[in-house]
Amino acid sequence: MDNYQIADTFSLLSKLMDIHGENSFKAKSYASAAFAIEKLPQQLSDTPKEKISSIKGIGASTAQKIIEMLENGRLKALDEIIIMTPPGIVEMLNIKGIGPKKINTIWKEMEIESIGELLYACQENRLKLYKGFGEKTQQNVIDVIEFYQKSKGSHLYAQVEMIVGQLDQILSELFPNNQVLLTGSFIRQLETINEIEFLIDNSRESIEQTMLSLEGFVLDARGEDHLIFGSSTGVKLKIYWATKDTFWKRFVQTSSPQSFLEHFNLTDTEKLYRTEQEVFEASNIPYIPAALRDLPGIIERFREDPGLEIIQVEDIRGIIHCHSNWSDGSNTIEELAQAAMAKGLEYLVISDHSKSAFYANGLQPDRILAQHDYIDALNAKLQPFQIFKSIEADILNDGSLDYPDDILRSFDMVIASVHSNLKMTEDKAMARILKAIENPYTTILGHMTGRLLLSREGYPVDHRKIIDACASNNVVIELNAHPNRLDIDWRHISYALEKNVMISIDPDSHFTDGLDDIKYGVLVAQKALVQPKHNLSSLALNAFREYISKRKNAIN
Numbered sequence: 001m002d003n004y005q006i007a008d009t010f011s012l013l014s015k016l017m018d019i020h021g022e023n024s025f026k027a028k029s030y031a032s033a034a035f036a037i038e039k040l041p042q043q044l045s046d047t048p049k050e051k052i053s054s055i056k057g058i059g060a061s062t063a064q065k066i067i068e069m070l071e072n073g074r075l076k077a078l079d080e081i082i083i084m085t086p087p088g089i090v091e092m093l094n095i096k097g098i099g100p101k102k103i104n105t106i107w108k109e110m111e112i113e114s115i116g117e118l119l120y121a122c123q124e125n126r127l128k129l130y131k132g133f134g135e136k137t138q139q140n141v142i143d144v145i146e147f148y149q150k151s152k153g154s155h156l157y158a159q160v161e162m163i164v165g166q167l168d169q170i171l172s173e174l175f176p177n178n179q180v181l182l183t184g185s186f187i188r189q190l191e192t193i194n195e196i197e198f199l200i201d202n203s204r205e206s207i208e209q210t211m212l213s214l215e216g217f218v219l220d221a222r223g224e225d226h227l228i229f230g231s232s233t234g235v236k237l238k239i240y241w242a243t244k245d246t247f248w249k250r251f252v253q254t255s256s257p258q259s260f261l262e263h264f265n266l267t268d269t270e271k272l273y274r275t276e277q278e279v280f281e282a283s284n285i286p287y288i289p290a291a292l293r294d295l296p297g298i299i300e301r302f303r304e305d306p307g308l309e310i311i312q313v314e315d316i317r318g319i320i321h322c323h324s325n326w327s328d329g330s331n332t333i334e335e336l337a338q339a340a341m342a343k344g345l346e347y348l349v350i351s352d353h354s355k356s357a358f359y360a361n362g363l364q365p366d367r368i369l370a371q372h373d374y375i376d377a378l379n380a381k382l383q384p385f386q387i388f389k390s391i392e393a394d395i396l397n398d399g400s401l402d403y404p405d406d407i408l409r410s411f412d413m414v415i416a417s418v419h420s421n422l423k424m425t426e427d428k429a430m431a432r433i434l435k436a437i438e439n440p441y442t443t444i445l446g447h448m449t450g451r452l453l454l455s456r457e458g459y460p461v462d463h464r465k466i467i468d469a470c471a472s473n474n475v476v477i478e479l480n481a482h483p484n485r486l487d488i489d490w491r492h493i494s495y496a497l498e499k500n501v502m503i504s505i506d507p508d509s510h511f512t513d514g515l516d517d518i519k520y521g522v523l524v525a526q527k528a529l530v531q532p533k534h535n536l537s538s539l540a541l542n543a544f545r546e547y548i549s550k551r552k553n554a555i556n
């Protein structure tokens with residue numbers, strides 16, 4: 001071990017001790033030892049052991065630890081503290097701008113254990129509510145985390161969207177005489193993307209040469225039929241090559257999962273296809289857009305019903321699930337309503353956080369009354385646009401909602417969500433959620449698993465049982481459209497539709513721009529063949545009003 005490694009070890013030990021709130025005097029002495037060791041003119045490994053403790057800045061106990069490291073190549077005290085620390089917490093030390101003390105608050109008080117969760121909390125405005133975290137820290141944390149995540153390989157669909165557009169333009173300009181087509185996971189509308197894929201009818205040599213003449217791209221790998229480039233955006237670019245003759249066949253191959261391609265006969269290498277449709281026709285398969293090809297049984301569905309009307313963004317008629325500045329949102333209810341009106345929407349369901357969500361300034365009963373008066377006044381002013389009164393009620397540990405019935409009754413509808421104690425066994429999670437579904441006031445089950453894509457696994461649930469319970473209790477399942485959540489996972493939606501359970505595509509937005517997130521919900525809903533009639537937020541105002549009043553009347 002050289003001095004730098006020894007110094008790094010002490011520095012990490014000292015930070016982890018601070019994170020755990022351990023003896024700060026000791027932690028400080030390790031930090032100053034790290035500082036001193038880095039500046040030493042001689043290597044500790046060349047220093048006689050008995051002389052180490054007399055070096056300035058190094059005491060007897062530190063010297064002992066240095067000797068341990070030199071002899072064993074590791075430090076037991078560090079190993080022990082690392083075992084006690086969630087990996088996400090250790091990883092947070094990579095974020096410039098938040099030191100060990102802040103990480104301690106993030107971990108112990110906010111119950112956040114990963115960088116992704118931390119980013120989400122910042123986006124929800126939650127960080128600045130804690131002592132020592134201002135608006136500036138919050139923004140800084142967002143910037144640093146976004147950069148950090150970008151460099152780690154996988155990305156949210158929404159994060160690469162803009163880069164895709166720019167690359168499309170760059171490639172079309174670079175290869176003006178070729179066919180350049182976006183393909184792969186992005187056009188399949190998958191919720192996370194590892195690489196942006198294009199198909200070009202050009203030779204490997206020409207593509208490679210042209211790309212490398214461009215600043216900002218480096219060749220990462222040469223595959224049998226593709227090249228992978230690293231780029232300054234942090235997202236990998238994969239380019240498949242094809243000839244003019246093989247182009248459309250290659251397009252279908254690169255834009256479809258294997259399970260889908262198995263239905264095709266593409267072995268005839270001589271056969272020419274002039275369009276994508278011709279590739280389908282030749283195998284006697286109805287044309288199916290790339291985004292829908294992941295769904296099992298999709299070909300049979302299209303054979304039975306070729307005119308299937310799949311949901312589009314324009315089919316969303318109102319905003320359901322939205323936070324205002326009454327809890328942790330940034331905008332007033334009126335600003336949110338105006339933004340929704342500007343999009344041509346007919347209604348807005350305000351669902352601020354409930355009282356248990358203290359970190360989000362959840363509403364105490366007196367503030368609910370005040371909010372309802374305010375909404376009444378706004379409705380008089382903004383009609384025919386309508387604001388509905390709702391709440392995102394916390395599902396408590398025992399599955400109950402955090403208000404008594406007489407308060408729950410005062411809402412037009414209730415979204416029930418889990419926000420605390422997310423680490424549960426499946427049994428515990430199921431008992432908790434099923435009880436909430438059985439609560440007669442629950443209209444919608446919010447973000448079913450609590451997952452945050454690329455950063456937090458959801459708690460384990462039995463999707464079928466939950467869907468069955470929603471079917472028996474007439475509860476709608478949210479498809480939370482926040483690009484981090486997309487929860488319920490679209491892969492489970494078919495079963496919900498089979499059971500006649502409605503889906504609600506909801507933005508869960510905390511500011512006006514967040515209303516646009518409904519798009520990401522629609523994109524994954526399409527993958528599950530959701531039609532407008534399956535989606536609660538696609539009901540026109542009158543139908544929606546009727547739906548919730550019927551639903552309310554059924555309670556007693």
Ligand SMILES: [Zn+2]
Nearest residue numbers: 392417446447
């Ligand atoms: Zn929520």
Ligand SMILES: [Zn+2]
Nearest residue numbers: 321323392508
């Ligand atoms: Zn919410």
